[in-house]
Amino acid sequence: EKGTYPHYMLKEMDEQPTVIRKIIQAYEGENGELAIDADILKALRAANRLYIIAAGTSYHAGLIGKQYFEKMAGIPVEVHISSEFGYNMPLLSERPLFIFITQSGETADSRQVLVKIKELGYPTLTITNVPGSTLSREADHTLLLHAGPEIAVASTKAYVAQVAVLAVAAYVTAKANGTGLEFDLKQELAIAANGIQTIIDSKDVLEDIAEDYLKIARNAFFIGRNIDFYVSLEGALKLKEISYIQAEGFAGGELKHGTIALIEEGTPVFALVTQEDVALNIRGNVKEVTARGAYPCIIAMAGVDEDGDRLVIPHVHELLTPLVSVVPLQLISYYAALHRRCDVDKPRNLAKSVTVE
Numbered sequence: 519e520k521g522t523y524p525h526y527m528l529k530e531m532d533e534q535p536t537v538i539r540k541i542i543q544a545y546e547g548e549n550g551e552l553a554i555d556a557d558i559l560k561a562l563r564a565a566n567r568l569y570i571i572a573a574g575t576s577y578h579a580g581l582i583g584k585q586y587f588e589k590m591a592g593i594p595v596e597v598h599i600s601s602e603f604g605y606n607m608p609l610l611s612e613r614p615l616f617i618f619i620t621q622s623g624e625t626a627d628s629r630q631v632l633v634k635i636k637e638l639g640y641p642t643l644t645i646t647n648v649p650g651s652t653l654s655r656e657a658d659h660t661l662l663l664h665a666g667p668e669i670a671v672a673s674t675k676a677y678v679a680q681v682a683v684l685a686v687a688a689y690v691t692a693k694a695n696g697t698g699l700e701f702d703l704k705q706e707l708a709i710a711a712n713g714i715q716t717i718i719d720s721k722d723v724l725e726d727i728a729e730d731y732l733k734i735a736r737n738a739f740f741i742g743r744n745i746d747f748y749v750s751l752e753g754a755l756k757l758k759e760i761s762y763i764q765a766e767g768f769a770g771g772e773l774k775h776g777t778i779a780l781i782e783e784g785t786p787v788f789a790l791v792t793q794e795d796v797a798l799n800i801r802g803n804v805k806e807v808t809a810r811g812a813y814p815c816i817i818a819m820a821g822v823d824e825d826g827d828r829l830v831i832p833h834v835h836e837l838l839t840p841l842v843s844v845v846p847l848q849l850i851s852y853y854a855a856l857h858r859r860c861d862v863d864k865p866r867n868l869a870k871s872v873t874v875e
């Protein structure tokens with residue numbers, strides 16, 4: 519039930535800190551350390567390459583999961599859009615593990631890949647929010663998101679849960695393999711949960727940004743580098759699906775290879791700056807688009823921020839920034855949709871789970 523909330527989406531965004539705290543609890547082992555089911559850990563450790571299969575927002579979470587498994591656990595990862603997988607099946611490694619990321623557990627495009635992979639006899643793991651869902655039942659293993667029912671068509675809390683659970687799985691695998699990780703993920707997730715809460719508590723700032731940048735915009739761009747690029751893809755998808763504004767996410771460095779031609783006087787450009795190593799470069803991209811008339815909105819993380827940034831979000835561990843940086847983008851989309859009188863929870867042409875291929 520949405521109770522006093524005007525929309526499920528707003529309620530679900532508000533639940534995000536709680537969802538992360540629930541995940542910390544759900545994945546706490548007997549010794550208080552983060553843990554996952556022993557069979558799943560065995561499957562992850564046995565694989566020499568992971569193949570992540572997903573669609574939409576879940577695909578965007580998968581891109582971040584790739585960084586987690588590669589950077590924390592040193593396991594190579596490929597991320598595939600489920601509807602494309604069948605046309606261009608990659609050459610598989612010797613010991614693949616297929617990971618299906620799906621909020622609903624019912625997405626037909628992803629299920630089609632699962633069926634094929636099972637026929638081939640490879641091990642499978644589904645990361646889903648819905649226990650007993652088709653992809654959960656049909657895979658060898660399941661990791662649950664513990665996000666609670668997600669009703670709004672636009673996925674918000676499930677994305678944050680997917681990113682958090684992927685972090686937990688990569689971290690636990692890395693620890694078991696003795697890869698020397700020097701941070702305490704449990705603690706860092708708790709910090710991220712608090713960071714999200716801080717953003718949620720200052721929603722009015724995001725409402726102002728939405729009005730200022732998007733009330734009458736025809737299009738918008740989201741840019742970032744490194745992990746921020748993946749979050750910019752998600753920011754653009756959120757805006758497209760609920761406000762119907764043409765929006766694209768880009769890697770900052772790609773702009774000059776074509777897209778910058780679309781920048782006109784007043785074009786909104788949202789730039790994420792959370793990664794210290796690329797902060798200067800992405801700020802350079804902001805200058806390039808501003809010089810061509812763009813209306814830039816820099817969303818920077820504390821510690822990498824500068825005077826004049828439109829929004830500064832709380833500092834979190836550099837790998838966990840997507841958990842926090844996505845939240846202002848979700849809220850900006852929400853308020854943009856409200857300003858444009860769109861049906862936030864049930865956008866046109868879309869269904870919550872896409873059960874046709």
Ligand code: M6R
Pocket residue numbers: 573574575576577619620621622623624625628671672673674755756759870871872
């Ligand atoms: O249930 P799934 O995670 O498999 O759904 C995949 C996509 O259909 C879904 O993420 C979609 O992109 C959302 N509406 C995005 O907000």
